[in-house]
Amino acid sequence: MACHRPSRYARAGPDTCLARVIHVFGAAQLHEAYIFLNKRANRMKALILDGFGLWLAARRLHRGDFVPAQSWRCDPLEITTEQLQVLVVGLPWYQVGAENAISVL
Numbered sequence: 554m555a556c557h558r559p560s561r562y563a564r565a566g567p568d569t570c571l572a573r574v575i576h577v578f579g580a581a582q583l584h585e586a587y588i589f590l591n592k593r594a595n596r597m598k599a600l601i602l603d604g605f606g607l608w609l610a611a612r613r614l615h616r617g618d619f620v621p622a623q624s625w626r627c628d629p630l631e632i633t634t635e636q637l638q639v640l641v642v643g644l645p646w647y648q649v650g651a652e653n654a655i656s657v658l
Contacts, residue, residue: 584603586599588637597611598612
């Protein structure tokens with residue numbers, strides 16, 4: 554998964570989001586999710602190319618925001634599938650992974 558800084562693509566459709574991905578990353582890879590957040594970090598879009606076409610999914614949180622938008626405002630960032638699943642729910646996705654695993658009680 555590749556994430557990019559918050560964008561002004563609140564009303565952007567799949568073609569506009571794809572054009573942005575190509576502009577930023579040089580190409581869009583199959584079976585990769587490209588995530589867009591708005592500035593307030595309460596809306597997110599995920600663009601996925603599956604080999605047959607484009608998927609553009611949107612998620613809006615009624616309370617709170619996607620955590621933490623500030624940590625990746627500068628450069629594109631790769632996150633794991635597990636981190637994406639946690640991000641979509643609105644939880645602290647940056648705490649998920651091997652380096653933050655609980656191994657001893």
